[in-house]
Amino acid sequence: MISRLESLREAVAVSPQNIPLLLLFAQACLDELCFEEARTAFDRILQSDPAHAKAKLGIARVLYLSGNTSEAVVRTEALTDADPGFAEAWMLLSRLAAAEGDRNLATQYYQKAIRLNPHLSDAIEPDSRIGQVTSPALPPGNPGPDVDSETWEFLGESEQGNEGLPDILKPDISFASVGGMESIKEEIRMKIIYPLQNRALFQAYGKKLGGGVLLYGPPGCGKTLISKATAGEIKANFISIGIHQILDLYVGNSEKNLHRSFQLARENAPAILFFDEVDALAADRKDFRESAIRTMINQFLAEMDGNIGSNEGILILGATNAPWHLDAAFRRPGRFDRIIFVPPPDEAAREAIVEILARDKPLKRLDPKALAKRTRGFSGADLKSIFDVATERALSRAMKEGRVVPLTTEDLLQAFKDIKPSTRAWFESAKNYALYANQGGFYDDVLNFLGIR
Ligand SMILES: Nc1ncnc2c1ncn2[C@@H]1O[C@H](COP(=O)(O)OP(=O)(O)O)[C@@H](O)[C@H]1O
């Protein structure tokens, strides 16, 4: 349906005054969450026909879907006032009431809508429809064509140049290389590792393996590390995708790269598909006026939903320092619906990290507890910097003396003075989002961490 939107867009460009066409196009934009484009198209209809009720309802829908509930209510009520028989408007009012938490009113409006138009009763819940870019899921038992004509196109082109195609990794690090993070390791075991290892059991209970887990938190606290270590823990395929492998200056190429990555995972299932710095790819579409980036995000959503190819046996792991840039559509069920906060290491975790960093280094009288005690607010990466600075100093001493000089706790404490803890700045931003934009309790863990709740 991406191509359907594209062809509608072209058709509208050719005949910009064709109202039925504009309406079709605007609805398609809405289906693919291209809100601004939808809004523009509905507005254009109203310029030619100011009384066009469907276009007015369309604008109210845009407002509802982009979170502007109060304006949506005002506009929709105006429609039911003007025409009390407007079933779809009552249905939207029902959803708006539900969005505002008024279940009684929502039920009342819903029944009104159904009385006026019984066909509306089998309408899908609005949320499950959002982001369904392509055809609905195939019925069970029908494997369906794994690749559609668009895919063949992608594959054909991928043969011409495979640069940037991600590799299937078998990382050699495991959880033992990650200090602390015990509860996160356990969560990853429960949500990723055991399901992968017990796929048959899952299937016996009629459960499908799939979905996404998002790790977020301040930089340098081990999100990338634990993701790679997850791959090392299991013997499944791990495909790591860097932004540079996806984003491409040429319009359309980013979608192809994204699609190839998903196809690679599908061909190698069971697999973990890891998107590091995922906010860059899954950025809030509101932040982008360029439709090229929005198109890519919609493609990402459609790939995640398994609308383009089956995602059975694929777990998607994402990591981000900037969860507030992530489009909310990515948090819907079946996408990144499991969200894990990766906090800065506590004292015990810092001690464990120091021990890991100390491996394979010439050390004397190392006291990990002493270092852990003094490094509150330091990330794992900050601790690593302390080791790097101290090592450099020891090395220059060693070169002067012409022999190996071991690192001491004093060296580390000396280096510690030069390194500032880096996680505080992150919490400054995160706190604002947690206090003022905590939709669905997304940032509850941050609030708990800060002791605000
Ligand atoms: N829990 C940890 N255990 C061991 N090393 C860590 C840990 N957290 C961070 N580090 C060190 O800091 C580096 C940066 O961590 P990284 O995983 O890239 O952070 P993030 O992805 O959260 O920004 C790692 O390569 C590792 O050397």
Ligand SMILES: [Mg+2]
């Ligand atoms: Mg990282």
